Amino acid sequence: MKKRYLYMLLMPGLLFLTLFMIFPLAATVGSTLFQNGQFTFSHYTQFLTDAYFLEILGTTLLVSFMTTIICVAIGFPVAYYISKLPPRGKSILLALAIFPLLTSSVVRSFSWMIVLGKNGLINNALMGIGLIQEPLSILYTPTAMIIGLVHLFLPLILITLVGVMENINHDLVEAAQSLGASRFSAFRKIVVPLSIPGLIIGSILVFVGSLTAYTTPALLGGKQRVISTFLYQNAITLNDWNAASAIATMMMIITFVVIAIMNKAAAKFNPKG
Amino acid sequence: MALLQLDNISVAYDQQYILKDFNLSLEKGQLLSLLGPSGCGKTTTLRLIAGFLDAKDGSFRFEGKDYTRTPINKRNFGLVFQSYALFPHLSVYENVAFGLRIRKVKDDEIRKRVMKMLEIVSLHGFEDRFPGALSGGQKQRVAIARALVIEPDLLLFDEPLSNLDANLRVNMRVEIRRIQQELGITTVYVSHDQEECFSISDKVAVMNKGVIEQLDHPSVIFKYPKTEFVGRFIGFNNFITFTERQADGDAVLLTVNGLPFRAKKVPGMSAGMKGAIRPDDLLAGTENEISEGPNVLDGTVKVSTYLGRSYQYIVETALGEFTVNKEMLSPFENGQRIRLLVPPEKLVLVD
Numbered sequence: 229m230k231k232r233y234l235y236m237l238l239m240p241g242l243l244f245l246t247l248f249m250i251f252p253l254a255a256t257v258g259s260t261l262f263q264n265g266q267f268t269f270s271h272y273t274q275f276l277t278d279a280y281f282l283e284i285l286g287t288t289l290l291v292s293f294m295t296t297i298i299c300v301a302i303g304f305p306v307a308y309y310i311s312k313l314p315p316r317g318k319s320i321l322l323a324l325a326i327f328p329l330l331t332s333s334v335v336r337s338f339s340w341m342i343v344l345g346k347n348g349l350i351n352n353a354l355m356g357i358g359l360i361q362e363p364l365s366i367l368y369t370p371t372a373m374i375i376g377l378v379h380l381f382l383p384l385i386l387i388t389l390v391g392v393m394e395n396i397n398h399d400l401v402e403a404a405q406s407l408g409a410s411r412f413s414a415f416r417k418i419v420v421p422l423s424i425p426g427l428i429i430g431s432i433l434v435f436v437g438s439l440t441a442y443t444t445p446a447l448l449g450g451k452q453r454v455i456s457t458f459l460y461q462n463a464i465t466l467n468d469w470n471a472a473s474a475i476a477t478m479m480m481i482i483t484f485v486v487i488a489i490m491n492k493a494a495a496k497f498n499p500k501g
Numbered sequence: 502m503a504l505l506q507l508d509n510i511s512v513a514y515d516q517q518y519i520l521k522d523f524n525l526s527l528e529k530g531q532l533l534s535l536l537g538p539s540g541c542g543k544t545t546t547l548r549l550i551a552g553f554l555d556a557k558d559g560s561f562r563f564e565g566k567d568y569t570r571t572p573i574n575k576r577n578f579g580l581v582f583q584s585y586a587l588f589p590h591l592s593v594y595e596n597v598a599f600g601l602r603i604r605k606v607k608d609d610e611i612r613k614r615v616m617k618m619l620e621i622v623s624l625h626g627f628e629d630r631f632p633g634a635l636s637g638g639q640k641q642r643v644a645i646a647r648a649l650v651i652e653p654d655l656l657l658f659d660e661p662l663s664n665l666d667a668n669l670r671v672n673m674r675v676e677i678r679r680i681q682q683e684l685g686i687t688t689v690y691v692s693h694d695q696e697e698c699f700s701i702s703d704k705v706a707v708m709n710k711g712v713i714e715q716l717d718h719p720s721v722i723f724k725y726p727k728t729e730f731v732g733r734f735i736g737f738n739n740f741i742t743f744t745e746r747q748a749d750g751d752a753v754l755l756t757v758n759g760l761p762f763r764a765k766k767v768p769g770m771s772a773g774m775k776g777a778i779r780p781d782d783l784l785a786g787t788e789n790e791i792s793e794g795p796n797v798l799d800g801t802v803k804v805s806t807y808l809g810r811s812y813q814y815i816v817e818t819a820l821g822e823f824t825v826n827k828e829m830l831s832p833f834e835n836g837q838r839i840r841l842l843v844p845p846e847k848l849v850l851v852d
């Protein structure tokens with residue numbers, strides 16, 4: 229077969245993507261730039277000057293940021309531990325870590341509601357031992373969202389980090405120790421810098437995932453809106469599709485900016501050679 | 502007193518002993534090689550000395566102090582790995598400087614020592630390169646510089662040349678020996694290549710299954726292996742198992758199947774009943790060239806191969822097959838009847 233006919237094999241996929249992704253995206257973005265046939269940025273300026281929207285945007289970014297930081301802080305040591313296990317233990321622990329990904333986020337969020345609510349496990353326990361008199365309000369706050377999202381996305385960062393850490397030659401750590409480094413400083417000077425590519429990819433996945441997550445913030449956030457729930461409200465409840473499209477476009481832009489920044493950072497930290 | 506002393510060391514993985522009652526001692530400034538086939542416990546011994554492994558039993562003394570429980574990072578030993586183990590995210594300069602930075606040496610002092618060390622390993626001008634942009638030989642030099650710059654009390658090499666090609670291996674081992682002697686640094690060197698070990702060592706320990714079979718100067722081991730294992734490992738391919746042995750002045754008289762043999766007696770010779778001889782030392786000739794008598798075997802050429810400098814023949818005799826090398830213009834033919842002469846001074850008795 230002639231080589232150029234081989235490209236024909238790409239056609240079904242390309243057609244599918246064009247029809248169902250590129251075209252709708254272009255239509256979405258396009259629709260936000262026109263009002264009554266006139267080119268305008270008014271949809272955006274309207275939002276970006278609205279205090280309520282800015283507060284939602286701020287909460288969303290804060291929640292995503294905190295989720296990412298906590299996932300990294302918990303995930304990094306755990307991933308290092310898993311990566312050093314013999315193959316059998318490693319696959320068992322990885323399977324356990326991935327397990328939450330296999331349950332529906334609705335079920336998971338309801339479980340958190342039971343744990344975090346005014347009559348929930350945590351409040352009952354704390355009041356039972358007399359540490360607090362009044363139940364804490366955790367549910368329906370950004371804190372609850374962060375807890376739910378960390379639970380949701382921790383596996384992602386674990387998988388990417390274990391993948392990178394497994395490939396760090398253990399001789400490097402031993403070499404560092406033989407040169408006088410303690411276990412901790414060998415970890416800090418060798419393992420941490422060599423894990424940065426995985427750390428950045430994992431962080432992108434968690435950050436973008438948190439930014440666009442819907443079910444978890446909707447169920448655990450109560451009245452507290454984030455961008456994705458605000459988008460849903462505009463489109464379905466208020467039936468304002470122009471506003472929804474503008475919000476969607478802004479979400480995409482934020483996502484791209486975050487990925488671009490992280491990629492820059494990755495290029496900077498990436499081990500040479 | 503010995504600088505390094507391993508006393509009755511045992512190491513076990515999963516209940517299985519890799520080293521048992523292992524003893525070794527080394528004088529200051531010497532280079533000792535551990536030589537042996539893959540899996541005989543060389544790396545285990547080296548890792549024990551380095552501190553990566555704990556001994557189940559026994560003690561390790563260094564400079565008269567008990568080092569058995571001293572952690573790796575307090576031992577001040579330099580290590581060179583087979584995989585080089587250069588830090589890929591650090592430049593050559595920073596790789597070499599690593600140990601000094603840990604020791605909190607001042608920046609200008611670091612600069613002086615790193616540059617001097619790069620000079621010694623002939624890598625001047627490579628400071629800013631990253632390991633990914635170096636050849637195998639250059640990586641190994643960086644690894645050596647990195648281990649040496651901390652002025653270690655002991656230098657440890659684990660098969661440092663086995664990832665290099667043949668020419669480079671020879672150059673690098675000369676280099677390692679030069680640096681080791683220049684700095685007078687006590688060294689333990691692990692390899693499975695006998696030529697490599699013999700060429701650079703003050704002493705060689707030949708290991709088999711976690712036991713040192715012979716520890717001596719390379720030239721002594723080369724001429725007088727003590728056991729059949731050592732003999733085979735260093736190229737004594739021919740063995741004769743004798744049934745009788747008796748002393749006769751400065752010779753030993755031996756018999757097998759009624760065939761008489763003589764061997765020259767040497768101090769410290771084994772009391773074993775096996776004779777070993779190298780293919781190069783065995784003489785081959787036609788029935789006209791070698792006459793019947795003691796130390797002579799009749800045989801038939803079975804296989805002949807060309808080695809470049811000489812021909813190698815597998816010869817079938819009444820005592821089994823023998824391998825013999827001979828330089829000649831027109832080779833023997835397969836099936837030709839020839840005689841083998843075992844020179845008494847080349848026949849070594851082993852356990």
Ligand SMILES: Nc1ncnc2c1ncn2[C@@H]1O[C@H](COP(=O)(O)OP(=O)(O)O)[C@@H](O)[C@H]1O
Nearest residue numbers: 514515519537538539540541542543544545546
């Ligand atoms: N981590 C380990 N767990 C179990 N057995 C091991 C381990 N490391 C080495 N061994 C065994 O110990 C023996 C000696 O290994 P090693 O010291 O690496 O030999 P060498 O370096 O001479 O090739 C081998 O039989 C090997 O299978």
Ligand SMILES: [Mg+2]
Nearest residue numbers: 540543544545
């Ligand atoms: Mg080894």
